[in-house]
Amino acid sequence: MAVYTTLAALELATLIAHYDVGTLVSAKGIAEGVSNSNWLIETSEARFILTMYEQRMDVAELPFFLGLLDHLAAKGSPVPRTIHDGGGAAFRTVGGKAVALIEFLPGVSVDRPTPAQARAVGAALAGLHRHAADFTGERANSLALPQWRELFADCGADGLASIDPALPATVAQELAFLEASWPHHLPRSVIHADLFPDNVLLLDDRVSGLIDFYFACRDLTAYDLAVTHSAWCFDRDGTFRADISAALLAGYGPLSADEAVALPVLARGAAMRFMATRAYDWLNTPADALVTRKDPMDFARRLAFYQQAGAQAFAA
């Protein structure tokens, strides 16, 4: 969460003039996005999020991400539309960096969802998968099982042990298990792949926005549900919330028998995916950096829960 780049007012006004959105009234750098700089922009006509893509983003992937937003919005998913400039372009370049102007959506991210909110999130995720079905853009998942193994290897056994003495053995066993049992044959679509509570905007029980699609890729839709399950169904202290789980799954709707059987494996995979990136960041971020490191052990505990609970974690 940072604003890496200062955009002077004159540059902003000049940039905004390339879009048919009125004149600049206000601009505030906002603390959202891990590898982008973002501004909340108000013009005489409406509000927008201006995103500047920093070093970690491959600009060649922008047409996929921005095209996906437009596709999903046109289908009725609550995702922000990309505003195209006067020449029809979905992004422009300022000072050598790509920028995109994106619709502002109201709503707040919740920290402790209610079952009604979890049900709405499940339904919104199902809608997203349905609406993405005929999207023709292609992007492979760059954080799939082979990359988890690479990230854990980069951490090293000593690094993992410095986080928790049991972690090297846990990771080795779990990677072997997942590689042996990953259900590659399940239905695919373009998925969000990172639908944490801070990427969902809610107005009371209604999902007003699904945001931050920069991990979106083509992968198993049931894996996306598992990611969302692992991100939503645990309290701050790590306690499993069976009521939230049941509501999320009910909102998502029926799964095929194969998907239902695979869900415990996919959830273990989801826990490993976030353990992998968090462990890597934990070991490679200075303790005194202003960026908050997220504790990889949160997901080690969720992994242990999914290992023990099996199908019980997904009971109605």
Next chain:
Amino acid sequence: MAVYTTLAALELATLIAHYDVGTLVSAKGIAEGVSNSNWLIETSEARFILTMYEQRMDVAELPFFLGLLDHLAAKGSPVPRTIHDGGGAAFRTVGGKAVALIEFLPGVSVDRPTPAQARAVGAALAGLHRHAADFTGERANSLALPQWRELFADCGADGLASIDPALPATVAQELAFLEASWPHHLPRSVIHADLFPDNVLLLDDRVSGLIDFYFACRDLTAYDLAVTHSAWCFDRDGTFRADISAALLAGYGPLSADEAVALPVLARGAAMRFMATRAYDWLNTPADALVTRKDPMDFARRLAFYQQAGAQAFAA
């Protein structure tokens, strides 16, 4: 510029419910304020800035700062009003930290002001001094000449020399000069003391907001003009902008003969004030911290300009 604290949606909604401002619609952490966390809050009725005062703020001073905003707004200065809660309090406490809800003002900060904008800023500063004249709050300037000496002493001659070899001698000579010639007898009021371009919001040539009063204190009004002059009248590359200077001074309006004579000394003081805090921060902020260190030499060069130009820097 940072958001130090995470405020969950539920806490925000609970907090907002203590104010007669409608219900929460949106909340974005914004990258403003050096020692506070700030959110841009939208409710069903209006928009607000929510400020959480972090460790560097003495809560005992909040009534001064927030009372000053209310006083100036009531007099017609373009400053944000403090929203009082249902019990009439100007600030509340959340998780042990003070928070205040403040009116949102439109406008953008400019990087390269036009003369018309500089004139408007001068006029707004004069209005602020006039409107503050009968404000009864008291706060001494905690960054006045004695504190500059302390800050430079904390840097040490070696520290200053590591920034620039000539700096220790420049600082010693200038502190002696200022201590011998500081015009303590000039008119006083409550002053802003930090009116940099990022603390002024503009809509075209109109000042729509003066913000960030957390250095406000009782001191010489002509010193506030000198601070503003040192902050506005130089290009990014350090070139003096005579046209901006003339417009700022014309907008501010007539000075007494004593003030006009003292202005070159006060501007040298202003340059020293920002050199002092920037040099201290430069030496005490890790180079790899996410906080951008501001180069103290920017103000060393402005000091050199004021030393050489004398009264010519303030010619019409």
